[in-house]
Amino acid sequence: MSAARKFAKSSAGKSAxxxxxxxxxxxLRRIIDAVLRLAKSTGADETxxxxxxxxxxxxRFANNxxxxxxxxxxxxxxxxxxxxxxxxxxxxxxxxEDSLRAAIEASLSLAHSxxxxxxxxxxxxxxRYQKVSRFVKQTAALTPEARxxxxxxxxxxxxxxxxxxxxxxxxxxxxxAMGNSRGLFAAYRxxxxxxxxxxxxxxxxxxxxxxxxxxxDFDPQKLAQRASEKAHLAVDARELxxxxxxxxxxxxxxxxxxxxxxxxxxxxxxEDKRSCLNDxxxxxxxxxxxxxxxxxxxxxxxxxxxxxxxxxxxxxxLVDRGxxxxxxxxxxxxxxxxxxxxxxxxxxxxxxxxxxMNLVFAGGDSSLExxxxxxxxGLLVTRLWYIREVDPYEKVMTGMTRDGLFLVENGKVxxxxxxxxxxxxxxxxxRNVEQLGPAVRxxxxxAFEMVVPAMKVRGFHCSEVTKF
Amino acid sequence: xxDLSTNALDTARLRGAxxxxxxxxxxxxxxLTTKNGQVGTLAQSESIGIGVRVLASGAWGFASTDRLTxxxxxxxxxxxxxxxxxxxLAKRGDxxxxxxxxxIDSWQSPFxxxxxxxxxxxxxxxLLAADAEMRRVKGVTLTETGMQFRKxxxxxxxxxxxxxxxxxxxxGCGIAATFFQGEEIQKRSYPNSFGxxxxxxxxxxxxxxxxxxxxxxxxxxxxxxxxxxxxxEKTGTLILGGSQLGLQIHESVGHPIELDRVLGxxxxxxxxxxxxxxxxxxxxxxxxxxxxxxxxxxxxGPGLGTFAYDDExxxxxSTDIIKDGQFRGYLSSRxxxxxxxxxRSSGTMRTESWNRLPIIRMTNIxxxxxxxxxxxxxxxxxxxxxMETNRSWxxxxxxxxxxxxxxxGWEIKGGKKTRMLKNPSYSGITTEFWNxxxxxxxRNHWTLWGTPNCGKGQPMQTMGTGHGAAPARxxxxxxxxxxxxx
Numbered sequence: 001m002s003a004a005r006k007f008a009k010s011s012a013g014k015s016a017x018x019x020x021x022x023x024x025x026x027x028l029r030r031i032i033d034a035v036l037r038l039a040k041s042t043g044a045d046e047t048x049x050x051x052x053x054x055x056x057x058x059x060r061f062a063n064n065x066x067x068x069x070x071x072x073x074x075x076x077x078x079x080x081x082x083x084x085x086x087x088x089x090x091x092x093x094x095x096x097e098d099s100l101r102a103a104i105e106a107s108l109s110l111a112h113s114x115x116x117x118x119x120x121x122x123x124x125x126x127x128r129y130q131k132v133s134r135f136v137k138q139t140a141a142l143t144p145e146a147r148x149x150x151x152x153x154x155x156x157x158x159x160x161x162x163x164x165x166x167x168x169x170x171x172x173x174x175x176x177a178m179g180n181s182r183g184l185f186a187a188y189r190x191x192x193x194x195x196x197x198x199x200x201x202x203x204x205x206x207x208x209x210x211x212x213x214x215x216x217d218f219d220p221q222k223l224a225q226r227a228s229e230k231a232h233l234a235v236d237a238r239e240l241x242x243x244x245x246x247x248x249x250x251x252x253x254x255x256x257x258x259x260x261x262x263x264x265x266x267x268x269x270x271e272d273k274r275s276c277l278n279d280x281x282x283x284x285x286x287x288x289x290x291x292x293x294x295x296x297x298x299x300x301x302x303x304x305x306x307x308x309x310x311x312x313x314x315x316x317x318l319v320d321r322g323x324x325x326x327x328x329x330x331x332x333x334x335x336x337x338x339x340x341x342x343x344x345x346x347x348x349x350x351x352x353x354x355x356x357m358n359l360v361f362a363g364g365d366s367s368l369e370x371x372x373x374x375x376x377x378g379l380l381v382t383r384l385w386y387i388r389e390v391d392p393y394e395k396v397m398t399g400m401t402r403d404g405l406f407l408v409e410n411g412k413v414x415x416x417x418x419x420x421x422x423x424x425x426x427x428x429x430x431r432n433v434e435q436l437g438p439a440v441r442x443x444x445x446x447a448f449e450m451v452v453p454a455m456k457v458r459g460f461h462c463s464e465v466t467k468f
Numbered sequence: 469x470x471d472l473s474t475n476a477l478d479t480a481r482l483r484g485a486x487x488x489x490x491x492x493x494x495x496x497x498x499x500l501t502t503k504n505g506q507v508g509t510l511a512q513s514e515s516i517g518i519g520v521r522v523l524a525s526g527a528w529g530f531a532s533t534d535r536l537t538x539x540x541x542x543x544x545x546x547x548x549x550x551x552x553x554x555x556x557l558a559k560r561g562d563x564x565x566x567x568x569x570x571x572i573d574s575w576q577s578p579f580x581x582x583x584x585x586x587x588x589x590x591x592x593x594x595l596l597a598a599d600a601e602m603r604r605v606k607g608v609t610l611t612e613t614g615m616q617f618r619k620x621x622x623x624x625x626x627x628x629x630x631x632x633x634x635x636x637x638x639x640g641c642g643i644a645a646t647f648f649q650g651e652e653i654q655k656r657s658y659p660n661s662f663g664x665x666x667x668x669x670x671x672x673x674x675x676x677x678x679x680x681x682x683x684x685x686x687x688x689x690x691x692x693x694x695x696x697x698x699x700x701e702k703t704g705t706l707i708l709g710g711s712q713l714g715l716q717i718h719e720s721v722g723h724p725i726e727l728d729r730v731l732g733x734x735x736x737x738x739x740x741x742x743x744x745x746x747x748x749x750x751x752x753x754x755x756x757x758x759x760x761x762x763x764x765x766x767x768x769g770p771g772l773g774t775f776a777y778d779d780e781x782x783x784x785x786s787t788d789i790i791k792d793g794q795f796r797g798y799l800s801s802r803x804x805x806x807x808x809x810x811x812r813s814s815g816t817m818r819t820e821s822w823n824r825l826p827i828i829r830m831t832n833i834x835x836x837x838x839x840x841x842x843x844x845x846x847x848x849x850x851x852x853x854x855m856e857t858n859r860s861w862x863x864x865x866x867x868x869x870x871x872x873x874x875x876x877g878w879e880i881k882g883g884k885k886t887r888m889l890k891n892p893s894y895s896g897i898t899t900e901f902w903n904x905x906x907x908x909x910x911r912n913h914w915t916l917w918g919t920p921n922c923g924k925g926q927p928m929q930t931m932g933t934g935h936g937a938a939p940a941r942x943x944x945x946x947x948x949x950x951x952x953x954x
Binding site: 056058060061063064065066067068069070072073074075087090091093103106107109114117144145147149152164167168196197198200205207272274278349350351385386387388389390391392393394396400402403421461463464467468 | 501503504506517530531554559653731737869
């Protein structure tokens with residue numbers, strides 16, 4: 001099978017490095033058709049094929065210089081066969097005919113090794129998908145030189161301010177296509193760009209980060225400037241006693257906490273009785289100012305308009321004014337619950353079922369400035385770190401504040417504060433939200449990107465303090 | 469294989485690289501899981517490709533490809549050089565590495581039974597039988613089992629003349645039962661949480677675990693936790709089981725000794741370290757009985773951090789990290805060793821796959837065994853809590869302050885295990901904690917635990933690390949604060 005890589009000069013024409021082009025959609029379709037044809041001749045009753053191609057680049061800097069700079073390009077073909085009510089998956093990154101045939105045979109061999117599954121559904125047929133446009137040429141054409149120049153400017157700023165910069169500037173392209181033996185075909189491509197920077201002013205540090213489909217949606221130098229200013233403010237941190245504080249959580253801090261809630265809306269998680277929503281659906285659980293939707297079509301979201309089974313993603317109102325209203329369903333859980341699939345299933349076979357991956361919180365009309373101005377005594381939190389679940393039903397999470405924690409007194413930021421460990425129930429947190437900012441595309445390190453607002457919450461539980 | 473590597477090295481040199489290394493890797497993996505008596509995941513994957521790392525214009529570049537033709541590999545090497553030259557646009561000095569010899573070698577991790585060659589039906593049947601055993605326990609609401617097998621071939625070639633082939637076989641296996649009732653979810657796992665035990669072994673690891681013997685106990689303990697007493701909040705004596713102590717070592721010793729963190733290279737993501745260079749050979753890390761090594765050699769055991777050479781072509785070594793309580797060593801690479809004046813890398817550069825850059829990773833970071841028998845340790849403890857099997861873990865980005873919770877605790881009174889405790893947790897400051905260690909159990913109780921899911925680097929890489937540990941006792945530890953609501 002032909003799999004020649006195409007290299008094209010960057011749009012600027014100045015780079016010595018060629019930017020990689022993805023296969024055209026018809027080539028992915030050709031790979032899928034070839035697998036379907038081979039699988040049919042090998043004895044599969046039904047076959048599903050995923051083809052995923054990635055071309056990512058990442059420039060990493062620390063100590064005011066680039067220290068790592070990488071590029072990768074790969075393509076995976078993942079094949080699920082069904083035979084006699086049994087199914088299994090095999091994946092390969094080799095696309096010659098012998099390798100594809102070997103993967104099909106491996107999938108069939110795995111499938112044959114297990115008991116029949118009387119509940120296994122036939123593959124879905126053709127579906128219709130809503131179009132989304134998330135491929136930005138300028139992002140795809142970004143060169144290592146362009147990233148290096150932006151990094152250089154950020155590092156120069158750090159040096160000028162007596163600070164030390166570390167971070168990444170990444171960009172990439174990816175596409176996914178899937179097809180099955182019942183005629184389903186779906187394809188999607190997107191670009192993504194990310195800039196993250198930590199400015200260190202010994203012994204303090206602060207941080208800023210952005211992520212978008214278009215590299216033009218953020219300005220690395222503005223992010224560097226913001227991190228630099230906050231790092232300077234973070235010097236001379238004072239130690240406060242642990243306790244409950246009013247906390248103003250910037251969007252990244254909100255994201256990394258509430259990101260742990262997404263799987264709880266899975267119908268499978270409720271069926272398995274490991275969701276915090278067991279026995280709580282339809283009852284007031286959060287404040288009335290909390291509404292959450294899963295919406296893959298939101299303009300600030302990325303991701304394909306179809307799920308791992310090829311079903312179109314639906315917009316689902318998960319929480320309506322504090323009340324958990326709906327779950328998301330893969331095809332199998334939808335059938336057993338008498339519902340329609342919502343297009344949130346993972347590729348089969350798997351034990352986790354489905355999950356909402358495009359959460360959008362309803363925002364408010366406050367701002368960080370207004371939240372600070374309205375606070376007598378509280379904490380302003382830049383980001384959170386190393387968050388883990390302590391209690392799965394009360395959804396108590398532990399973690400640390402990081403890279404900029406500030407004391408707010410009488411409506412003003414008055415000093416930096418040493419970092420706290422928190423042990424905080426997300427359920428309680430979302431009952432205690434006093435103000436919401438506008439929802440933005442937030443990016444952190446613990447959860448995947450979502451659309452969430454900054455929040456001012458009362459009674460945030462800071463349990464211990466660390467040394468810096 | 470070597471032809472393509474040589475081709476890449478030649479291209480890199482012709483394009484201006486002053487140093488280059490090439491890793492071709494072939495990774496094969498099989499995953500089996502069950503849930504509530506049904507097969508969950510049943511999947512197999514393979515991935516093969518090549519990664520080229522170069523030094524050009526005094527800076528690093530890396531590129532990778534999964535197209536293994538001469539043309540694609542040459543293009544990949546040329547791309548790596550171009551990226552290095554772009555890196556030089558924002559450099560503050562030329563990269564220098566400590567010297568290393570060239571090696572031509574081939575090595576394979578030992579195993580007795582290749583799981584890829586054994587009947588899959590038997591593997592699934594064992595998991596389903598263990599699953600059924602756990603579900604026999606009244607009240608168990610979720611049962612999960614799993615096996616994971618990986619076979620990794622790597623061919624390392626460098627411009628200094630090394631040609632090293634390594635094959636590693638890794639096996640993982642575990643079971644878990646969950647109990648939900650009222651407003652509580654409790655879970656028990658065996659032999660460890662988050663997928664069980666993982667080691668550089670074959671199917672003999674699965675057989676040694678005797679899943680069916682332990683499955684009903686796992687279910688019963690999950691059920692018993694529902695009515696167990698809440699772990700009290702206090703400052704007191706703590707005994708950690710081996711697997712939990714393994715994770716404690718990982719988080720509060722293994723990560724802070726990574727020299728890339730110490731030197732600020734991970735400041736934006738994984739964080740930095742309290743073990744600044746002035747602490748070396750000066751800091752009292754732990755009590756006199758605390759001895760920790762970083763040991764990648766096979767004689768240390770079949771750990772997830774065991775190999776013959778790291779992914780920079782440096783032979784596996786054993787390095788003292790803590791000796792008689794004193795902080796003695798870091799994990800280093802050829803570049804970071806040069807930066808702090810060490811004569812040689814400690815051989816800890818590891819990569820997840822062909823498409824990832826090698827970075828400093830833990831090997832087997834192990835606490836040497838002490839002299840205590842486990843029963844003697846319990847008998848010697850008048851008032852304490854024994855905590856077993858990790859449930860959650862968190863530590864700050866400089867590795868000072870940590871908090872762990874475990875699946876199960878046992879109250880110890882008058883030298884005896886008395887009642888079961890639920891929701892146990894403890895917290896502390898790293899050096900205070902290790903200095904409070906006053907007893908470590910003997911080699912008879914020592915296990916080289918595998919942590920298969922250590923995340924680090926950008927792009928993220930997941931790596932397996934090993935942690936040898938026997939149960940140990942710590943005094944004056946803060947207990948129970950994770951569930952405090954004050």
